Amino acid sequence: MPFGLLADLVLILHFAFIAFTVLGALAWLRWRYAPLLHLPALAWGVGIELLGGTCPLTPLENALRRAAGDPGYAGGFIERYLGALIYPAGLTPATQWLLGLGLLLVNVALYAWVGRRRRARHPFARGSVTREGEAAE
Secondary structure, three states, rough: HHHHHHHHHHHHHHHHHHHHHHHHHHHHOOOOOHHHHHHHHHHHHHHHHHHHHOOHHHHHHHHHHHHHHOOOOOOHHHHHHHHHOOOOOOOHHHHHHHHHHHHHHHHHHHHHHHHHHHHHOOOOOOOOOOOOEOOOO
């Protein structure tokens, strides 16, 4: 498989991971085990933002692009592909912290909303209150 195609696949995977990190809590509406996958992804995304780190997919994509004969790119994935959409001009560490905290708060709100919807749909599920007001087993 050519290196350029592999780099493009890594790019698609990176976009998908970011989308899942931001909106993965909504998957809980359909799949009750979604938080088992989403919460670690969310922790990684928030950690990368708060610590100012680099996702390992960025250097992997760059290495594959260089192996394909392209020069790759400087900076990170988000600056290259999503910068104008996500980050304002003159990104500072303080702004990056705010973005990480915003990601966390958005997901706390989504989990709260999805949790309320799930309880409303299945009010007598295990661990909820029974019709007589007693706790279920």
